[in-house]
Amino acid sequence: MVRVKLWGSLRAFADGEEWVEVEASNFKELLDALVEKHPGLAPQVKRGVSLALDGVIYREAWFTKIGPENEVILMPYMVGG
Amino acid sequence: MKTIPVATTINGDETEFLCHTDESLLDVLRDRLGLTGAKEGCGTGDCGACSVMMNGRLVCSCLVLGVETEGAEIETIEGMAKGDTLHPLQRVFLEEAALQCGICTPGILVAAKALLEKNPDPTDTEVRYWLAGNLCRCTGYDKIIKAVQKAAAEMRAA
Amino acid sequence: MAFDDQVKRRFNVVGTRVTRPDGIDKVTGKAAYGADISAPGMLHGRILRSPHAHARIVSIDTSEAEALAGVKAVVTGADLAMPEDADFADVAINCLARDKALYDGHAVAAVAATSKAIAKQAIRLIKVEYEVLPHVTDVDAAMKPDAPVVQEGRALENVPAGKSQNVTTYCKFGHGDLDAGFAKADKIIERSFKTAATHQGYIEPQACMASLGNDGRGEVWCCTQGQYMVRANCAAVLGVEESQLRITASEIGGGFGGKTSTFIEPVALALSRKSGKPVKIVMTRDEVLKATGPTISSSMDIKIGMTKDGRITAARGELRYSGGAYPNFTVEMGAQAAFAAYDLEAVETIGWNAMTNRPKEIPYRAPGAPTAIYAVESVVDELCQELGLDPLDVRLMNAARKGTLSSYGPTFNEIGLVATLEAAKAHPHYTAPLGPNQGRGLSCGFWFNFGGNTCVSLNINDDGTVGVVEGNPDIGGSRASISMMAAEELGVPYDKVRTVIADTSSLGFNDITDGSRVTFAVGLATIEAARAAIKEMCRRVAKIWDIDEDAVIWEDGAAKPAGPNAGTHPPMTLAEIAAIAGNTGGPIAGHHEVNADGAGVSFGVHLCDTEVDPETGAVKILRYTVFQDAGKAVHPDYVEGQMQGGAVQGIGWALNEEYIYGEDGRLQNPAFLDYRIPVASDLPPIETVILEIPNPGHPYGVRGVGETPIVPPLAAIANAVSRAANVRLTELPMSPPRVLKAITG
Structure with missing residues (x-):
């Protein structure tokens, strides 16, 4: 199981939870499991999310390995200037 | 609109061109003579990207009419290096x-x-x-x- | 992604100050920018723009324009496809409006004619019937439930009910118990701030030349931060296939984020398709300011609590950004960045985006961060003043560091903030004496930095030179940095390497030049491409020497036997290997494709001394020093250049630059004369201190540097002004009338 932290305004779509626990071994599985558990998250996931894994931000990398020992934080997808 | 013939010296070379009376020196340099080193950043004399020398005076070429350069000496960025020696x-x-x-x-x-x-x-x-x-x-x-x-x-x- | 075990720290080429490869062309006027090329039979395009802030387009009659001699095509929104994807659809209706004009300057129709003069005359002959609608340009006004609605049905699912339909985005970040935190504070300050929209202000207006046949094949030459982005937008908006469009990025005359979108290329292509001729469109400065990306305008509330010895106990921010007439997510980045420099037990940031009748916001250097951090750093500074504390010591005490739970969620790894603050504290600038009416301010700044999709191809030429092909427009000397990293890895002199920027048909997809990503991500891909070529060269040499591949190593630009057991072969240089490549298996090349991550966040600290003229309210910058962690400065001159240029853009934002809208919703100052960017005589030297704390996510430790420097100046100057004039301004820009009013009350 992986614990993933949702940012504040996402929690309304996950029964108010800050941390959601899902079965996943990579970013893709995590997103799929999140949407399955909380379908209200689907529009944001479709728009795009980033993932901070132990403090390093990944923007799209589906197959980034994650495990129970990692700190996994969901973030909005970001752009620069 | 008719064009008017103008004779100038550009970077030491005698140059003749035709232009409309409302055409800027910058447009003449860029569009008629292929000297695109002077740039148009604003067209209102505020940015200086089109700076050239006219009779020894620094001007914004977007604020000079092409027809005003009859008999003038113009120096542009293209004339700054001498051959392959940079200024x-x-x-x-x-x-x-x-x-x-x-x-x-x-x-x-x-x-x-x-x-x-x-x-x-x-x-x-x-x-x-x-x-x-x-x-x-x-x-x-x-x-x-x-x-x-x-x-x-x-x-x-x- | 697998990174090197150890970041390389000893370099031969990286870190030196070589001459850039595009230099001679740029000092002699030969470099070809967007507006600098022409084609035989070329037509000139020109765009008709709405004079109204908000109006329904009842009808457009183009017949008189079409009848004018020399006019070869007229197009309106109906000539473009309407993509299903919302982002592409926004690009389409921003290129040419459909049913409504959404802001003063919104493109409505376009013509192509045989001369600029005829094109100009022709757009005046287009008759547009408008039904003028109520408009809104202020973000706070736009959020009110009864505000005129810019676009209907654009709010995201997460926006709470009861807001105006203009509110499209809501976000919230943070952690901890705010009430408990504020209860622990000895002093709480709550302030509201407003900042004006500013423009990226690149000196080169958008320009392109485009050609499209009715077979769907097209070519575009344009100044852009991303030729692949232009291709995707043009393909979607014209309904053609990407493979049929070849986009070539010209030399680019500045971007700063402003050239990460598409305004004129689809219009030029549509005109070309209709006329059968190449069409060139060059924007005027008026068009650039009215219709291309300014940044957001903002309204913000910040509340921070502090103990009397300087520890922040709780912090809350609410940001209201307007990204113009379209939905926009910049506030998400502002809300995440606002408190990133601090180690906070309790923090909350809320963000809203509201649509207004202003041009579509386009990212500007660290989008979202400068305004939010300006507000936060102003309040932190005011707390220091009220409590009689040293502002640098307070920032050091509260600084985010390894292990800090960041305000946007993740726990920080190694970050350079404390080192940067300490460098500022140790610098003579911090203790230099000040005169009357003078004050010193400081601010931290932060940006995320990105990697992203990157392709690099590296060719070993038969004469022993090297060609690197990459796909990101060079906006500030990146070709030099890329060549340097290739030379470093291959062990050849810098001048043996030439880096070129590919068109979209010559190399695979690359993300735009944004997010301070190029030196990091393209550099990383270049190093990996060089390693692939080295591996192949070692393989060839192993065959020649008839030994195992593993027994050949690469050192100082040559293949060598790994040890005594591998034999006594003399080294074979890259040039020697290249010369016989045909005999050993054919041309040698390396390539690398990656969606790079691990860019590593970036912090900066700026120190600024100002003098405020009590008679006029004019603020003069006396001294300015930028401290920033670059990870590894590949080309120190261009790192300094980013730090200096970003700082000065921030100075402009703080003191002069603003979009001023009249009651009629029209932009009042669409020219450089009164949209005043800093000039040389406004400024002192900008001193720079580069710190090099290696980024573990890059083989050479490189970190993006381009965006962070625009973040701190806004607050650094506001804080300096407050100490110089004993007034706290909460609105940007701090133009002389505003400062004078604050002084005289």
């Missing part, structure tokens, strides 16, 4: 990384050359005020001022 300002701008995107660089070089011809030993403040009509959005001007001063010192020593 000291050009060389030092490269050495000192005094450009990033480079769009303002031709205008700034033409303006800086005009300054050093009038005042070979300017203070930093004099350089900054002289170049106040040439906008640069990339560099913050710091390396430009340093490069002008380094080139000035070299030119004085030469």
Whole structure:
């Protein structure tokens, strides 16, 4: 199981939870499991999310390995200037 | 609208062209003569990217009409290097990384050359005020001022 | 992604100050920018723009324009496809409006004619019937439930009910118990701030030349931060296939984020398709300011609590950004970045985006961060003043560091903030004496930095030179940095390497030049491409020497036997290997494709001394020093250049630059004369201190540097002004009338 932290305004779509626990071994599985558990998250996931894994931000990398020992934080997808 | 024939000297070469009466020198240089070194950043004389010399005077070529240059001597960035030898300002701008995107660089070089011809030993403040009509959005001007001063010192020593 | 075990720290080429490869062309006027090329038979395009802030387009009659001699095509929104994807659809209706004009300057129709003069005359002959609608340009006004609605049905699912339909985005970040935190504070300050929209202000207006046949094949030459982005937008908006469009990025005369979108290329292509001729469009400065990306305008509330010895106990921010007439997510980045420099037990940031009748916001250097951090750093500074504390010590005490739970969620790894603050504290600038009416301010700044999709191809030429092909427009000397990293890895001199920027048909997809990503991500891909070429060269040499591949190593630009057991072969240089490549298996090349991550966040600290003229309210910058962690400065001159240029853009934002809208919703100052960017005489030297704390996510430790420097100046100057004039301004820009009013009350 992986614990993933949702940012504040996402929690309304996950029964108010800050941390959601899902079965996943990579970013893709995590997103799929999140949407399955909380379908209200689907529009944001479709728009795009980033993932901070132990403090390093990944923007799209589906197959980034994650495990129970990692700190996994969901973030909005970001752009620069 | 009819065009009018104009005879000038550009970078030492006698040049004749036809232009409309409302056409700017900048448009003539760029569109009729293929001299695209002078840039149009604003078209209102605010940015200096189109700076050229006309009869020894620094002008915004977007504010000069092509027909006004009858009999005039025009110098543009394309005439600054002599053959394959760069003007000291050009060389030092490269050495000192005094450009990033480079769009303002031709205008700034033409303006800086005009300054050093009038005042070979300017203070930093004099350089900054002289170049106040040439906008640069990339560099913050710091390396430009340093490069002008380094080139000035070299030119004085030469 | 697998990174090197150890970041390389000893370099031959990286870290030196070589001359850039595009330099001669740029000092002699030869470099070809967007507006600098022409084609035989080329037409000139020109765009008709709405004079109204908000109006329904009842009808457009183009017949008189079409009848004018020399006019070869007229197009309106109906000539473009309407993509299903919302982002592409926004690009389409921003290129040419459909049913409504959404802001003063919104493109409505376009013509192509045989001369600029005829094109100009022709757009005046287009008759547009408008039904003028109520408009809104202020973000706070736009959020009110009864505000005129810019676009209907654009709010996201997460926006709470009861807001105006203009509110499209809501976000919230943070952690901890705010009430408990504020209860622990000895002093709480709550302030509201407003900042004006500013423009990226690149000196080169958007320009392109485009050609499209009715077979769907097209070519575009344009100044852009991303030729692949232009291709995707043009393909979607014109309904053609990407493979049929070849986009070539010209030299680019500045971007700063402003050239990460598409305004004129689809219009030029549509005109070309209709006329059968190449069409060139060059924007005027007026068009650039009215219709291309300014940044957001903002309204913000910040509340921070502090103990009397300087520890922040709780912090809350609410940001209201307007990204113009379209939905926009910049506030998400502002809300995440706002408190990133601090180690906070309790923090909350809320963000809203509201649509207004202003042009579509386009990212500007660290989008979202400068305004939010300006507000936060102003309040932190005011707390220091009220409590009589040293502002640098307070920032050091509260600084985010390794192990800090960041305000946006993740726990920080190694970050350079404390080192940067300490460098500022140790610098003579911090203790230099000040005169009357003078004050010193400081601010931290932060940006995320990105990697992203990147392709690099590296060719070993038969004469022993090297060609690197990459796909990101060079906006500030990146070709030099890329060549340097290739030379470093291959062990050849810098001048043996030439880096070129590919068109979209010559190399695979690359993300735009944004997010301070190029030196990091393209550099990383270049190093990996060089390693692939080295591996192949070692393989060839192993065959020649008839030994195992593993027994050949690469050192100082040559293949060598790994040890005594591998034999006594003399080294074979890259040039020697290249010369016989045909005999050993054919041309040698390396390539690398990656969606790079691990860019590593970036912090900066700026120190600024100002003098405020009590008679006029004019603020003069006396001294300015930028401290920033670059990870590894590949080309220190261009790192300094980013730090200086970003700082000066921030100075402009703080003191002069603003979009001023009249009661009629029209932009009042669409020219450089009164949209005043800093000029040389406004400024002192910008001193720089580069710190090099290696980024573990890059083989050489490189970190993006381009965006962070625009973040701190806004607050650094506001804080300096407050100490110079004993007034706290909470609105940007701090133009002389505003400062004078604050002084005289």
